[in-house]
Amino acid sequence: xxxxxxxxxxxxxxxxxxxxxxxxxxxxxxxxxxxxxxxxxxxxxxxxxxxxxxxxxxxxxxxxxxxxxxxxxxxxxxxxxxxxxxxxxxxxxxxxxxxxxxxxxxxxxxxxxxxxxxxxxxxxxxxxxxxxxxxxxxxxxxxxxxxxxxxxxxxxxxxxxxxxxxxxxxxxxxxxxxxxxxxxxxxxxxxxxxxxxxxxxxxxxxxxxxxxxxxxxxxxxxxxxxxxxxxxxxxxxxxxxxxxxxxxxxxxxxxxxxxxxxxxxxxxxxxxxxxxxxxxxxxxxxxxxxxxxxxx
Numbered sequence: 001x002x003x004x005x006x007x008x009x010x011x012x013x014x015x016x017x018x019x020x021x022x023x024x025x026x027x028x029x030x031x032x033x034x035x036x037x038x039x040x041x042x043x044x045x046x047x048x049x050x051x052x053x054x055x056x057x058x059x060x061x062x063x064x065x066x067x068x069x070x071x072x073x074x075x076x077x078x079x080x081x082x083x084x085x086x087x088x089x090x091x092x093x094x095x096x097x098x099x100x101x102x103x104x105x106x107x108x109x110x111x112x113x114x115x116x117x118x119x120x121x122x123x124x125x126x127x128x129x130x131x132x133x134x135x136x137x138x139x140x141x142x143x144x145x146x147x148x149x150x151x152x153x154x155x156x157x158x159x160x161x162x163x164x165x166x167x168x169x170x171x172x173x174x175x176x177x178x179x180x181x182x183x184x185x186x187x188x189x190x191x192x193x194x195x196x197x198x199x200x201x202x203x204x205x206x207x208x209x210x211x212x213x214x215x216x217x218x219x220x221x222x223x224x225x226x227x228x229x230x231x232x233x234x235x236x237x238x239x240x241x242x243x244x245x246x247x248x249x250x251x252x253x254x255x256x257x258x259x260x261x262x263x264x265x266x267x268x269x270x271x272x273x274x275x276x277x278x279x280x281x282x283x284x285x286x287x288x289x290x291x292x293x294x295x296x
Contacts, residue, residue, distance in 0.1 A: 012284035016261035020277040027270035033258040034267060040256050049255045051136040056252035061080040062163040063245040070238045073173070074231060080139040080175060081227045083132035086184060090121050090128070090221045093191060095213045097121075118209075122188040122195055129187045137267050140223075141185040142176035171237070173230055179223045186223065191216035 013046045024181045032041055040046050040053065100106070101114045132139040134157075141147055156177065162169025176185050188194040199209040232282065 006061065010288055012279060012286060012287055013272055016277060016281035016284045017033040020274065020281055023270050023273045023277055024286065027267060027274060030267040030270060033263045034260065036060065037258055039258040044151070046255075053252050056248050056255070059163060060245055060248040060252060063241055063248060066161060066163055067238060067241055069160050070241070073157075073161070073171070074234055075174060076134045076139070076157065077227055077231055077234075078119070078134055079134055079222065080173075083128045083140060083224050084186065084220060084227065086097070087130050088224070090125050091191075091193065091213055091217045091220060094118055094121050094195075095210060098199075098206050098210040098213060101200050102203050102210065108201075111200045111206070112197075115195060115197060118195040118200070124154050124195065125186050125193070126187045129185055130261055138185075142180060142182045142203050144182040145176065145185045147185045147187055147190075150164055159234075161234070162241075169296070171233065175223050175226055178226055179219060186220065191219060253258075 029045075032094060033039055040050050043050050070145075097114050097118055101111050106114075128140070129140045139156075139157075157173040159171040159173065160169065161171045176182075180186070180190060184190045192212050193209075199205045
């Protein structure tokens, strides 16, 4: 309570000054939040909130990288799918030629010409397997097979599709191992369509080769089905993680970022209080001068 009869210490002025300093601090906080857009600009603003927000930010960035991993995995699988579709198209062509060779309207020379074309198609199937690579690792080769390999690492691909280290955070892509065998791949020999002259020397030979092509086509179709199932899993995982990332960032946003409308109201309030505090401080400084009237 102010006492203007004791002028050695102006209590009213000190109280006004203390209030002014407090208002200036709060105004500074509001102005900083408005200028940075952040509610927490230092640990002192909200120590507990900063700890929680840091965890959310850590998780959100991890989810962002996982989503990038999934996109890369889809790109890898698309390469495998493209080459496998080409092999399927080649098998369709081989089936057509074998059907043609099974017709007795063809002579020896015509069947020999078809055999030459089939041999070229065999070579192209093998080239497709060799060319189906990602970062030097073959995609259509089993983990225990050396056909078309440019490196000795296992040909099984393990995708990181979660932010943890558990089984649910991993996904494997092993097309040859799953459809064929670990020591196998989608080349002509393993698909059993490596043609010989005997296959096209007669109608019976051509019919037998047609059966081989049908079996090979089923294996390739099974491989494409496997690819489709993996891509579907990646799509569902991507959708789930996208929602999780958005919600995590929303939680981080509510803690870290400033409510601009509220902070503007706070800044306006403290600016008005600052002006009134300055006015009251000036009046408090004038108060002790009334004592001079006692000496007149």
